[in-house]
Amino acid sequence: MKLAVIGTGYVGLVSGVCFSDLGNEVVCVDKMSNKIEMLNRGEVPIYEPGLKELIKKNKDVGRLHFTTDLLGAVQQADIVFIAVGTPSLPDGQADLSYIEQAAEEIGKSLNGFKIIVTKSTVPVGTNEKIQEKIAMQSLFPFEIASVPEFLREGTAVQDTLLPDRIIIGTSSEMARKRLIELHKPLTDNIVVTDVRSAEMIKYASNAFLATKISFINEIANICEKVGADVDQVAFGMGQDKRIGSSFLKAGIGYGGSCFPKDTQALIQIAGQMDYDFKLLKSVVEVNRDQRFNVIKKLESILNHLQGKTIAVWGLAFKPETDDVRDAPAIEIISSLLERGAKVKAYDPIATDNFTRHFNMDGVEYCDKAHEAASDADALCILTEWKEFKDISPAIIESWLKRPNLIDGRNIYSEAELAGTELNYYSVGR
Numbered sequence: 252m253k254l255a256v257i258g259t260g261y262v263g264l265v266s267g268v269c270f271s272d273l274g275n276e277v278v279c280v281d282k283m284s285n286k287i288e289m290l291n292r293g294e295v296p297i298y299e300p301g302l303k304e305l306i307k308k309n310k311d312v313g314r315l316h317f318t319t320d321l322l323g324a325v326q327q328a329d330i331v332f333i334a335v336g337t338p339s340l341p342d343g344q345a346d347l348s349y350i351e352q353a354a355e356e357i358g359k360s361l362n363g364f365k366i367i368v369t370k371s372t373v374p375v376g377t378n379e380k381i382q383e384k385i386a387m388q389s390l391f392p393f394e395i396a397s398v399p400e401f402l403r404e405g406t407a408v409q410d411t412l413l414p415d416r417i418i419i420g421t422s423s424e425m426a427r428k429r430l431i432e433l434h435k436p437l438t439d440n441i442v443v444t445d446v447r448s449a450e451m452i453k454y455a456s457n458a459f460l461a462t463k464i465s466f467i468n469e470i471a472n473i474c475e476k477v478g479a480d481v482d483q484v485a486f487g488m489g490q491d492k493r494i495g496s497s498f499l500k501a502g503i504g505y506g507g508s509c510f511p512k513d514t515q516a517l518i519q520i521a522g523q524m525d526y527d528f529k530l531l532k533s534v535v536e537v538n539r540d541q542r543f544n545v546i547k548k549l550e551s552i553l554n555h556l557q558g559k560t561i562a563v564w565g566l567a568f569k570p571e572t573d574d575v576r577d578a579p580a581i582e583i584i585s586s587l588l589e590r591g592a593k594v595k596a597y598d599p600i601a602t603d604n605f606t607r608h609f610n611m612d613g614v615e616y617c618d619k620a621h622e623a624a625s626d627a628d629a630l631c632i633l634t635e636w637k638e639f640k641d642i643s644p645a646i647i648e649s650w651l652k653r654p655n656l657i658d659g660r661n662i663y664s665e666a667e668l669a670g671t672e673l674n675y676y677s678v679g680r
């Protein structure tokens with residue numbers, strides 16, 4: 252099939268590339284010409300395992316193209332995907348301006364029947380607005396559908412090629428048929444819904460996963476008080492199929508470009524309908540507090556942080572990505588600086604992104620893990636990179652000035668600490 256994908260962020264780029272790998276002719280569009288130039292040179296603007304190779308493979312056989320020419324891309328396509336960003340407005344609502352712009356431009360570009368599919372995460376009812384917007388611009392027939400995306404950063408290619416399910420929300424028989432045909436090579440588990448339910452499935456799924464994380468983090472906090480081990484508790488709970496073992500890893504809370512944004516947006520969506528989503532509000536609050544447990548633990552060990560050197564390992568919101576959006580590291584480092592600490596930070600790949608987005612005077616960014624840890628009063632591990640797991644606690648102890656290790660992601664087991672004199676603090680153990 253011939254596809255156009257508007258927006259080359261995580262969702263648009265990975266989806267476009269994977270669709271081309273299935274044999275479809277794909278044109279990816281973005282307004283940012285520097286991004287398109289990069290992609291045309293074979294460079295990838297985001298770090299995502301496996302993506303660069305897949306881009307090269309499909310570009311080389313001529314199935315994958317990158318352009319700033321939205322009109323041309325839409326006109327050659329049978330199906331047009333909208334995959335532009337829906338960032339948060341200051342009050343938490345989703346900012347739909349990119350969506351509206353894309354719909355208007357698609358409308359102006361129509362030259363025959365197309366199926367217009369929204370992949371961006373949008374509040375319930377947005378696809379109907381997209382439909383109106385396009386119809387105002389064009390007399391050509393078209394159908395709309397909502398096909399939300401569930402890929403995770405760091406495993407985006409794998410998640411796209413092997414999804415748990417595909418949700419197709421549409422009231423059009425023709426769109427349903429074509430979209431099932433397009434997605435069939437990915438999975439047999441295709442769920443067809445109405446448009447509004449598809450939009451809601453995306454928010455409900457992210458909100459539920461965020462709830463699981465905040466739930467296990469609160470259980471972790473209680474485990475610390477009663478002397479239980481949250482990792483054993485989570486394992487035991489997860490053996491119940493009704494609960495499931497994923498997203499029960501306690502830590503310093505969720506970050507990234509999705510859970511924080513989508514939980515806030517769903518609270519707003521409910522609020523606009525006069526519904527107070529109390530549970531989700533608490534999930535957000537618990538998540539915010541969880542980050543500060545790192546500071547509380549440091550203060551309990553070091554008394555005060557003024558003049559202390561604190562090493563931070565991990566700036567990315569999770570491993571295998573250079574994405575720092577809403578990473579716990581942002582608030583934790585700011586709080587350390589506010590309290591007068593000197594911060595030495597290291598991340599295997601996210602440092603450039605971090606320094607580009609945040610101006611944190613007083614942070615020394617290091618090129619190596621041991622540089623950050625050497626002579627520090629304490630080390631905080633904020634992201635569970637494999638590189639960190641491969642460094643033994645005994646080695647860490649030899650680098651630090653004072654033997655204090657805060658493991659915010661529970662990367663070490665008790666056995667690995669044997670033989671060290673480290674004051675070791677993890678989460679819920």
Ligand code: UGA
Nearest residue numbers: 400401402403404498499500502504505506507509568569
């Ligand atoms: C999330 C969802 O998992 C995807 O299904 C969804 O498509 C995506 O948002 C989106 O809406 O675009 P992502 O944000 O890439 O994906 O990353 P996750 O792997 O879900 O992790 C999110 C955060 O939760 C990370 O900060 C991670 O450290 C944290 N987390 C995750 C935990 O603290 N504990 C866990 O058990 C799992």
